[in-house]
Amino acid sequence: MAAYLTRRLLATLPVLGVISILAFALDAITPGDPAYALLQASGRQTITAEDVAAKRVELRLDDPLPVRYVTWLGGAVHGDFGRSFRSYTPVTSLYLERIGNTALLAAVAIGLGVLIALPLGTVAAYRRGGVVDRLAQAVAVLGSALPGFWIALVFIYFFSAQWHLLPVFGSPTPRGIVLPALVLSLSTLPTLTRLTRTAVLDILTQEFVAVARSKGLGQVLIAVRHVLPNALIPIVTLLGLEAASLLTGAAVVEFVFAWPGIGKMAIDAALVRDIPVVVGFAIAAGVIYVATNVLVDVGVSSLDPRITLR
């Protein structure tokens, strides 16, 4: 296991390497002088040409690009991704402060998605062509056509403005998390329902299900003991990908609900062209994706003894 993890993590290095080059490139093509922007952010009242020149030397901005990249990478390995052009706070601590809120929202949204999609997809597979199957298809078709930011506003209109059931702004409290999590879970429903349905359909044709039936097990017992555990394998794989995209793809929904997460921060930064913070978002996205992929591999192997990690 330890050997597998080591090798798996080493294999992610090339991808992380390319991500770091992309992030550095984004930093490097940013218009304007970062030295000046940072001096301004640090609260300096008067900024002379000498100040800017000194800051440029300190940031090594006049070095050739390859040298700058190596310097940048050296900092990145130590968790230093520069400072915000606005608040002068280190980018890393800005993200560490907010990642917990984003993770909480993503976890609740995925939980809701699973609670809806798993039964829906399973029943749809068992009663193929029936009412539930049609409903599941409608959910899948409609769900992929809904813009998250708009559904967020529609939900706010009904649940907050009209019926006064829930707060307009999201917050990490039991009442404040309902609406944002609900909107986010909608985006996971189409793929999750469709995949559950196909996975269950696939397993229902397997021999061990026929064996279980022929020895007289009840439908419910077969579903719970034999079908669902096997269907979980592709579902967990998908959930890993969904989790990665929810941690960063939730940005627009976070923005509408003013949810204090990394996505809202990145959009706010993009609107005022606080480039180091925006680039930090791209790095966070890449790292989260790579990490969840490793976790999913490990998770799937514990679900399916036939998969060995080598």
Next chain:
Amino acid sequence: MMPRGSVAFGLLLLLVIVAVAGQGFWTSDPFAQDPAARLLDPSAAHPLGTDNFGRDLLARLVLGARWSLTGAALVCVGTSLLGFVIGAAAATGNAVTDTLIGRTIEALMAMPGLVLALALSAILGPSFENLIIALILTGWPGYARLSRSLILKERHQAYVDSAIALGAGRTRIIGRHILPNVLGPAVILATSDFGKVILGLASLSFLGLGMQPPTPEWGAMINEARGYFQSHPWQMAAPGLCIVMTVLLVNLTGDGLRDALDPRRLRRHA
């Protein structure tokens, strides 16, 4: 499934006609402000009412259709062309090029949807043109991967060998002989992406990183309506419904097209 796809395609054509020629039928000026006619309910003069500045909502929605559809079309054509060129370079280049491109594709695909587009449009500055450029520059990896694998498969076909024997150069072989054979799957991928691109354009315009006011793009219109949607929900609902309807029609058309062209059901790459 084919009938459903055909119906959707017919309605989509109708929408395209409205986007192209709609201003000929409904001649209200989508930019004309009228302080006396702010936030009116639907009437004969304004079938869908007016917005915050007294501008005719129907006229603005009709013009918005044009932006959404042409924007998404430009992005899809741009990404598939760029993806094809990069995929071809990977498939026919040496091992180093292939590995470099492969790793870049992997890294770009590790970033979910709009993360890089958000960064790029922030750096380039907020405008609809820059948003389209950002989406093209970040959207090509799926197409590159598809083109690369298809070209690798086609490269050893007899017709390619004959073209080489006739003395055709690399660019000519790829452009004249391989491209037509790769086009089908790329078109399928592009149609299945089209709806997502419309949503992406609308999301970033909604955030203020795409189309700027007063131009009526549906996402930007929802953003403008955000200030008073609790008292006038229709202002926010109408452009949203337009987006949902368009993406639905596009997706249903795409599904129908895929079923018709590819019985094996091509996997979505993006």
